[in-house]
Amino acid sequence: MEELLEILEELHPDVDFMSNERLIDDHILDSFDIITLIAEVSDEFDILIPAEEIIPENFNSAKSLYRLIEKLSDED
Amino acid sequence: MIFTSYEFIFFLVIVFALYYMAPKKFQWVLLLVASYTFYAYAGVKFLVYILVTTVSTYIFSSRIGKIHEEQDMYLKQNKGELSRQERKEYKEVMKSKRFRLLVICLFINFGILGVIKYTNFVIANVNSLFANLGFTRGLTFVNFAVPLGISFYTFQTMGYVIDIYRGKYKYEKNLFKLALFTSFFPQLIQGPISRFDDLKETMFSEHSFDSSNISFGVHRIIWGYFKKLVIADRLLSGVTTIVGDPATYQGVYVLLGMFFYAIQLYADFTGGIDITIGIGQIFGIRLKENFIRPFFSKSVTEYWRRWHISLGSWFRDYMFYPISVSGPMLKLSKSSRRLLGDGIGKRLPVYISSIIVWFTTGIWHGAAWNFIVWGLLNCLVILVSQELEPLYVRFHNRFDVRANFTFRLFQVVRTFWIMSFIRILDCYRDVGTTFRMYGTIFTKFNFMELFRGGLLEVGLSISDYIVLIPSVLLMLVVSLIGRRTSLRELLAERSQAVRYAAFAAIIFGIIIFGAYGIGYDSSKFIYSQF
Numbered sequence: 001m002e003e004l005l006e007i008l009e010e011l012h013p014d015v016d017f018m019s020n021e022r023l024i025d026d027h028i029l030d031s032f033d034i035i036t037l038i039a040e041v042s043d044e045f046d047i048l049i050p051a052e053e054i055i056p057e058n059f060n061s062a063k064s065l066y067r068l069i070e071k072l073s074d075e076d
Numbered sequence: 077m078i079f080t081s082y083e084f085i086f087f088l089v090i091v092f093a094l095y096y097m098a099p100k101k102f103q104w105v106l107l108l109v110a111s112y113t114f115y116a117y118a119g120v121k122f123l124v125y126i127l128v129t130t131v132s133t134y135i136f137s138s139r140i141g142k143i144h145e146e147q148d149m150y151l152k153q154n155k156g157e158l159s160r161q162e163r164k165e166y167k168e169v170m171k172s173k174r175f176r177l178l179v180i181c182l183f184i185n186f187g188i189l190g191v192i193k194y195t196n197f198v199i200a201n202v203n204s205l206f207a208n209l210g211f212t213r214g215l216t217f218v219n220f221a222v223p224l225g226i227s228f229y230t231f232q233t234m235g236y237v238i239d240i241y242r243g244k245y246k247y248e249k250n251l252f253k254l255a256l257f258t259s260f261f262p263q264l265i266q267g268p269i270s271r272f273d274d275l276k277e278t279m280f281s282e283h284s285f286d287s288s289n290i291s292f293g294v295h296r297i298i299w300g301y302f303k304k305l306v307i308a309d310r311l312l313s314g315v316t317t318i319v320g321d322p323a324t325y326q327g328v329y330v331l332l333g334m335f336f337y338a339i340q341l342y343a344d345f346t347g348g349i350d351i352t353i354g355i356g357q358i359f360g361i362r363l364k365e366n367f368i369r370p371f372f373s374k375s376v377t378e379y380w381r382r383w384h385i386s387l388g389s390w391f392r393d394y395m396f397y398p399i400s401v402s403g404p405m406l407k408l409s410k411s412s413r414r415l416l417g418d419g420i421g422k423r424l425p426v427y428i429s430s431i432i433v434w435f436t437t438g439i440w441h442g443a444a445w446n447f448i449v450w451g452l453l454n455c456l457v458i459l460v461s462q463e464l465e466p467l468y469v470r471f472h473n474r475f476d477v478r479a480n481f482t483f484r485l486f487q488v489v490r491t492f493w494i495m496s497f498i499r500i501l502d503c504y505r506d507v508g509t510t511f512r513m514y515g516t517i518f519t520k521f522n523f524m525e526l527f528r529g530g531l532l533e534v535g536l537s538i539s540d541y542i543v544l545i546p547s548v549l550l551m552l553v554v555s556l557i558g559r560r561t562s563l564r565e566l567l568a569e570r571s572q573a574v575r576y577a578a579f580a581a582i583i584f585g586i587i588i589f590g591a592y593g594i595g596y597d598s599s600k601f602i603y604s605q606f
Contacts, residue, residue, distance in 0.1 A: 027378075027381070030377065031392055031396060031397070032423075032426050032462060034397075035397075035400040035401065035425070035426045035429070036422055036423070036426065038400075038401050039406055039409040039410075039422070039425070042401075042406055043410065048401075048403075048406075049401060050242075050401065051242075051393075051397040051398040051401055052242035052243070052244065054393075054397045054401070075164075
């Protein structure tokens, strides 16, 4: 989780990613951020995030994104 | 049979009456018959195209869906027996089977759209290339009649097949239900491009006569007619006069043309969508909103989140994301970061995906260079503002004006004019002419001409302005109210007399001030041509 928070904070240093649960709904992360994030996460965690997983439920909070990473790592 | 014709209103009344008289389980069947009748009215020969798309979508989505089911069943039955590696390999094999079918389906359906819509564009460009190389003979143009709504229903069905491929939901087993999803008549002409999981619940369920829902739907339809007939159609002659004679109307008239076209297109497209959503509502079918007050956007990116939402989200979900997270793009991301550094290296793949998507969005609107340049200009503005982001951050850190009303107003006005500049490419239909006209804005200083009678020389009379100004203001006020609450909810809280008076005023407005009035067929909806 710490690695993920680091990546997120580098993208938007002004956002509290531990508590914010509306990253997509409030347009804090836009589509450019999401792609940058996916590239970094894929690198860091050695997983592939397929396009069908790019849905608000998976990206609205750091926790949900971390759950997705764990799920994809398990499937690998 | 366009929405503003008498035939359509007659057709709608009949379908509505039959819908609530028919046994409830046949309501969706009735809508299917109505949709095909509506489609056949535009030309029986066009039915072949929509039928081919529907049947191919059905066959391939069913096949892909069955492979998903087969996979689930196999993995369940062999849960304890397969190693992790075996499960992974099996999933890969099944995925590639699904992928092959998806590619064939996309090839067939986008192939139909491509051949019909883009053959002559390709021929024209090849001929022009030949002419430049000194050849005197070129290829002969083919005469394809473009079926009604082909860009909309093709995108809608392909979105469905991709969703099935991704396993987002179960495939539809009933061909006729899928046929209704593809052809539902209110959304056939100009969208919105719906998603199957958004529509299926209300489209195929049984509906009782719900007077409050139906009256909300009727109100929405009337409001749509008002925007289309009173505002858009009346402004049409202003726009066509200015863009039709670029030799005469230059400088400030180009700006006036941009302003008129912005309002005309908004009133035309959102008016059409109001009618569509309203019709859906009287049948108890919930269609998603396609606009959220786009002219209040503070940036071009925000504008595209609020204008023609169903098209933007289609491109985002089915094109931008898949391209951006594809293997080759992630590889490019890695190597570009290594070669160019973290800054530009990180953004390069996203920028490449954006250019591809905006090029396609442009060409979706029409097979012409003006639409391609329109798409790429949108992309350019978005990418430049992305690059300037650090500068904006520094500016806002120094001058904290983000919450300041004047600054926000400046952002809204700036976005409105950037979009108006780009959008006028739709009207001149020629890239060279459009850029020459941009030039005249900075070289021909004729601002005062507008007030020396110029405003009355652009195809609009004093009476047109007398109708237009309060109508556009009314549209603005309704939008402003819509930021906080729904106007219809507000009206619903008032007495019946107030409600009836408001809607009687709008109906009389349409009848008295509608530019051509219902039944005047030449004023078709702008988006129906896409």
